[in-house]
Amino acid sequence: xxxxxxxxxxxxxxRLSEIVPGARPEVIQGIGDDAAVLRVAPEPAPYLLxxxxxxVEAQHFNRAWASPEQIGIKAAECNVSxxxxxxxxxxxxxxSLVLPADTEVAWAEGLYRGLGQSCRRHHIAxxxxxxxxxxxxTVNITLLGSVPPDQLRLRSHARPGDALLxxxxxxxxxxxxxxxxxxxxxxxxxxxxxxxxxxxxxVAGRIASLAHAMIDISDGxxxxxxxxxxxxxxxxxxxxxxxxxxxEVRAAGRLLGVDPLHWAIGGGEDxxxxxxxxxxxxxxxxxxxxxxxxxxxVTDRPGDVVLVSDDGAVSTLGGGYNHFQ
Amino acid sequence: xxxxxxxxxxxxxxRLSEIVPGARPEVIQGIGDDAAVLRVAPEPAPYLLxxxxxxVEAQHFNRAWASPEQIGIKAAECNVSxxxxxxxxxxxxxxSLVLPADTEVAWAEGLYRGLGQSCRRHHIAxxxxxxxxxxxxTVNITLLGSVPPDQLRLRSHARPGDALLxxxxxxxxxxxxxxxxxxxxxxxxxxxxxxxxxxxxxVAGRIASLAHAMIDISDGxxxxxxxxxxxxxxxxxxxxxxxxxxxEVRAAGRLLGVDPLHWAIGGGEDxxxxxxxxxxxxxxxxxxxxxxxxxxxVTDRPGDVVLVSDDGAVSTLGGGYNHFQ
Numbered sequence: 001x002x003x004x005x006x007x008x009x010x011x012x013x014x015r016l017s018e019i020v021p022g023a024r025p026e027v028i029q030g031i032g033d034d035a036a037v038l039r040v041a042p043e044p045a046p047y048l049l050x051x052x053x054x055x056v057e058a059q060h061f062n063r064a065w066a067s068p069e070q071i072g073i074k075a076a077e078c079n080v081s082x083x084x085x086x087x088x089x090x091x092x093x094x095x096s097l098v099l100p101a102d103t104e105v106a107w108a109e110g111l112y113r114g115l116g117q118s119c120r121r122h123h124i125a126x127x128x129x130x131x132x133x134x135x136x137x138t139v140n141i142t143l144l145g146s147v148p149p150d151q152l153r154l155r156s157h158a159r160p161g162d163a164l165l166x167x168x169x170x171x172x173x174x175x176x177x178x179x180x181x182x183x184x185x186x187x188x189x190x191x192x193x194x195x196x197x198x199x200x201x202x203v204a205g206r207i208a209s210l211a212h213a214m215i216d217i218s219d220g221x222x223x224x225x226x227x228x229x230x231x232x233x234x235x236x237x238x239x240x241x242x243x244x245x246x247x248e249v250r251a252a253g254r255l256l257g258v259d260p261l262h263w264a265i266g267g268g269e270d271x272x273x274x275x276x277x278x279x280x281x282x283x284x285x286x287x288x289x290x291x292x293x294x295x296x297x298v299t300d301r302p303g304d305v306v307l308v309s310d311d312g313a314v315s316t317l318g319g320g321y322n323h324f325q
Numbered sequence: 326x327x328x329x330x331x332x333x334x335x336x337x338x339x340r341l342s343e344i345v346p347g348a349r350p351e352v353i354q355g356i357g358d359d360a361a362v363l364r365v366a367p368e369p370a371p372y373l374l375x376x377x378x379x380x381v382e383a384q385h386f387n388r389a390w391a392s393p394e395q396i397g398i399k400a401a402e403c404n405v406s407x408x409x410x411x412x413x414x415x416x417x418x419x420x421s422l423v424l425p426a427d428t429e430v431a432w433a434e435g436l437y438r439g440l441g442q443s444c445r446r447h448h449i450a451x452x453x454x455x456x457x458x459x460x461x462x463t464v465n466i467t468l469l470g471s472v473p474p475d476q477l478r479l480r481s482h483a484r485p486g487d488a489l490l491x492x493x494x495x496x497x498x499x500x501x502x503x504x505x506x507x508x509x510x511x512x513x514x515x516x517x518x519x520x521x522x523x524x525x526x527x528v529a530g531r532i533a534s535l536a537h538a539m540i541d542i543s544d545g546x547x548x549x550x551x552x553x554x555x556x557x558x559x560x561x562x563x564x565x566x567x568x569x570x571x572x573e574v575r576a577a578g579r580l581l582g583v584d585p586l587h588w589a590i591g592g593g594e595d596x597x598x599x600x601x602x603x604x605x606x607x608x609x610x611x612x613x614x615x616x617x618x619x620x621x622x623v624t625d626r627p628g629d630v631v632l633v634s635d636d637g638a639v640s641t642l643g644g645g646y647n648h649f650q
Contacts, residue, residue, distance in 0.1 A: 109340065132379055140465035
């Protein structure tokens with residue numbers, strides 16, 4: 001049986017995670033959130049956070065479109081985004097790099113300059129890794145961070161009645177990819193969002209102190225709302241008209257004849273944050289200087305994750321990107 | 326300029342590590358040992374150890390020769406070996422997996438059964454990872470462990486006068502690979518050493534309490550002696566006749582017309598331990614039930630790393646496996 005026949009990436013992860021040992025007393029959160037959470041010293045010492053992401057040439061980036069610096073930035077930011085989504089602070093990075101035999105030293109150095117740029121921005125040290133030869137450029141990053149126990153935010157803590165919010169416009173990365181794939185030239189804004197995104201560590205801490213659940217948007221709003229609802233045993237209603245879209249994403253939609261909501265809901269790689277919080281906290285968050293957009297609310301109907309369009313029509317909120325599907 | 330023109334893998338790592346931020350007060354050891362060492366809680370709390378290794382199809386394993394279970398075992402053991410070489414205990418594993426689109430679910434499950442077998446053997450929990458699609462099977466493992474500060478053993482702590490020892494016979498993995506590459510069938514012993522090795526966590530703790538420097542043999546004895554000497558600013562004399570070779574490695578050498586010392590010194594993937602200790606500790610170690618072989622001694626001549634053959638001839642000890650060279 002092929003992976004797509006069992007439902008793709010997430011079904012595979014479920015099956016594989018049942019094969020291997022996972023439970024231990026010091027494990028606060030194992031497989032199933034943006035990062036694992038470990039108690040490495042008695043509380044109130046911070047928990048250790050661990051996340052890992054692998055980027056493969058042709059699948060996650062295209063060397064014809066992206067400079068090595070941009071690939072380095074993207075590889076770093078998508079991991080920092082996972083630590084941010086836990087309410088944590090990124091600290092130590094480990095980089096495994098597969099390079100074809102004829103790679104120019106300058107190209108490898110460019111990738112590291114990109115990694116270094118993100119790491120300096122977020123005060124992260126690179127402390128090790130592995131470098132080897134292979135046919136396709138592959139970058140695996142493992143990022144460790146820390147979070148005080150009372151700042152930890154999990155996918156599983158959303159509560160019925162919570163407002164659901166995002167930190168910024170969605171769909172830009174997917175719109176840029178669609179344009180590039182069709183030989184068009186995206187605007188500087190769209191290109192930057194796709195090739196060298198910046199995650200939202202800048203606001204994650206302030207959000208964490210007021211939020212219940214938090215997740216980063218790496219596979220599209222639809223997938224991430226679904227993850228929160230599943231982990232929290234709740235439902236959600238998202239209002240289509242409330243999903244923030246940048247003018248240039250709308251313009252790209254008109255150019256390619258695509259509903260830009262398709263990119264926002266199913267596209268992925270926006271690296272904005274999605275979070276739930278009591279409605280009364282939203283004004284406090286905004287008063288603290290955090291720009292955010294209320295896109296819907298959490299309901300007490302587990303499994304019922306819906307999109308309400310402008311005319312009141314209700315449909316199932318589509319999923320996001322799923323490898324192998 | 327290509328990577329091989331600057332000297333391959335180790336030269337590249339040196340250049341890349343200069344680009345990115347690395348120093349921080351909590352970093353006991355960054356790039357340059359088998360694992361990074363971090364102070365995550367005030368001493369005498371254990372240090373955190375972090376190691377990562379990436380295995381790529383066609384480069385590190387061959388699906389025609391190795392079952393998915395064996396690939397899983399090898400991927401786990403080579404990381405556990407790095408933690409063992411620091412004197413530490415492995416604890417938490419993170420697995421990034423790249424699989425071609427048409428991969429059978431059963432194959433992926435086999436790989437996880439192999440990982441699970443090693444993890445159960447060493448009491449490791451698998452707590453996360455990333456699964457994605459790509460043309461070549463690629464497995465990146467990040468393994469976290471811990472070590473009490475007084476049990477930590479670094480490459481840099483060898484001292485002139487130390488005995489140099491290894492925990493077992495060398496060259497079996499390289500001999501098996503040579504046989505397989507030429508269409509021959511290795512014996513069960515050789516095949517197992519290459520396809521599903523077992524690292525030496527079983528004795529690492531007992532060695533650590535008596536040793537100065539320790540490293541695991543992943544790139545061949547020559548390379549690892551060189552790493553210890555460079556990090557410790559010492560030299561070494563290895564006696565060719567003292568390098569332990571299994572009878573089946575000698576037999577493979579006769580069959581293929583290869584000096585088996587070539588595999589032991591330059592072959593790699595033995596995952597035995599190489600360590601230095603005061604000569605008076607060797608008998609104590611053996612009395613404690615640890616089988617080991619004294620292969621030479623540490624000298625006070627930095628950069629002078631030599632092999633002394635049976636007839637007294639002295640030659641430079643050749644290096645081990647170096648990607649991109």
